[in-house]
Amino acid sequence: MPEIHYTSKRITIHLREAAERFGAPDPIGKISPFGSGNVNDTFLVASGVNEKASFILQRINAGVFNMPGWIMQNLRIFSAHVAKRLETIRPLERRWEMVRFRKTGEGKDFWIDPQGGFWRAMNLIEEAKSFDSIAGFNHASEIGFALGLFHSLVKDLAPGALKDTLEGFHIAPLYLRRYEAVLAGAHVAPSADTAFCTHFIEKRKSLVTVLEDAKTDGRLPLRIIHGDPKVSNVLIDTRTHLAVSIVDLDTVKPGLIHYDLGDALRSCSNPAGEDPFSLEEVRFEPQLCRAVLGGYMGVAKDFVAPSERNLLYDAVRLISFELGIRFFTDFLEGNVYFSVTDSEQNLRRAIVQFRLCQSIESRAKVLRKIIDEAK
Ligand code: GN1
Ligand code: MG
Numbered sequence: 001m002p003e004i005h006y007t008s009k010r011i012t013i014h015l016r017e018a019a020e021r022f023g024a025p026d027p028i029g030k031i032s033p034f035g036s037g038n039v040n041d042t043f044l045v046a047s048g049v050n051e052k053a054s055f056i057l058q059r060i061n062a063g064v065f066n067m068p069g070w071i072m073q074n075l076r077i078f079s080a081h082v083a084k085r086l087e088t089i090r091p092l093e094r095r096w097e098m099v100r101f102r103k104t105g106e107g108k109d110f111w112i113d114p115q116g117g118f119w120r121a122m123n124l125i126e127e128a129k130s131f132d133s134i135a136g137f138n139h140a141s142e143i144g145f146a147l148g149l150f151h152s153l154v155k156d157l158a159p160g161a162l163k164d165t166l167e168g169f170h171i172a173p174l175y176l177r178r179y180e181a182v183l184a185g186a187h188v189a190p191s192a193d194t195a196f197c198t199h200f201i202e203k204r205k206s207l208v209t210v211l212e213d214a215k216t217d218g219r220l221p222l223r224i225i226h227g228d229p230k231v232s233n234v235l236i237d238t239r240t241h242l243a244v245s246i247v248d249l250d251t252v253k254p255g256l257i258h259y260d261l262g263d264a265l266r267s268c269s270n271p272a273g274e275d276p277f278s279l280e281e282v283r284f285e286p287q288l289c290r291a292v293l294g295g296y297m298g299v300a301k302d303f304v305a306p307s308e309r310n311l312l313y314d315a316v317r318l319i320s321f322e323l324g325i326r327f328f329t330d331f332l333e334g335n336v337y338f339s340v341t342d343s344e345q346n347l348r349r350a351i352v353q354f355r356l357c358q359s360i361e362s363r364a365k366v367l368r369k370i371i372d373e374a375k
Contacts, residue, residue: 133273144295227251262319324353
């Protein structure tokens with residue numbers, strides 16, 4: 001079998017060598033790109049003979065995470081904590097699995113290749129599936145449950161116990177500042193789409209401080225958060241259709257649960273997903289939002305104080321606005337952060353998030369009511 005290479009703008013590596021470090025199944029059937037992540041390079045290492053021996057191999061994007069060792073250090077602490085907590089709450093009366101990292105022959109949970117690339121591998125969670133967009137109300141409620149369970153499993157893990165693996169992540173005023181600096185030096189041909197984005201951001205600049213102000217003056221406490229609880233990061237059991245795991249743990253670090261709730265809600269309440277066929281499909285569906293919050297509050301309402309609940313509308317509006325700014329900034333910068341299939345994808349993604357933000361604003365009253373009533 002020929003050596004397998006994978007070449008993208010940031011990776012040229014003998015994948016087989018990386019796979020073998022983590023105890024590749026013998027013989028390897030195929031190593032192929034896996035999932036729809038925008039940041040890391042992810043592969044499925046399939047066994048030629050035994051499907052159960054297949055696993056996920058991932059190369060961390062060092063351009064984004066400049067201390068990848070901290071990610072694994074955090075995950076060791078996090079995994080040990082959650083394993084202990086799960087013991088105390090078992091029986092959970094439903095299936096729930098945590099990501100398990102594989103070890104190299106030297107007993108390490110990562111491998112650094114000769115070019116400095118940082119690799120790790122995870123076992124596949126069996127009979128579970130990820131979706132790129134929301135499939136219905138039960139799905140939305142299950143994602144809420146998964147996030148609520150996650151928050152409740154880490155509620156007694158001190159925020160200071162974990163490193164900040166991605167400084168500035170979800171700090172909206174910093175994204176705005178960065179956007180303004182990039183815009184000032186950008187050489188992008190003006191178009192109706194770029195004008196829509198610049199105008200959209202200009203009109204909403206004052207929104208970006210809402211969560212950071214509440215953090216600074218003590219209205220919102222720091223907790224351990226997931227950081228990226230979008231639809232595709234909650235795995236669904238293929239037989240029961242219940243959430244079975246929450247994956248993509250690189251941004252498990254101190255933060256505000258409002259970042260997580262804002263992100264889960266903007267992701268799950270837009271049935272069109274982040275890369276829709278047509279912009280006309282983009283909308284924020286209040287009943288999906290209700291389903292997510294219902295699933296969440298069912299497990300986690302105890303630690304959402306009324307003063308925190310008050311800021312949930314602002315959070316969902318802000319996180320979609322923030323993601324739009326992040327996509328648009330990356331477009332202006334030449335697509336250096338998020339993976340793209342073409343040079344305009346980040347521009348289209350930004351417009352989707354801005355449209356979603358508009359849809360959230362147009363439904364403010366009903367959303368505030370749903371948030372008030374969620375239990
Ligand atoms: C990125 O790589 P991925 O797809 O898991 C991003 C998230 C965004 C998301 C949008 C570290 O996540 O913040 O919400 O794209 N992750 C990072 O799809 O920036
Ligand atoms: Mg992610």
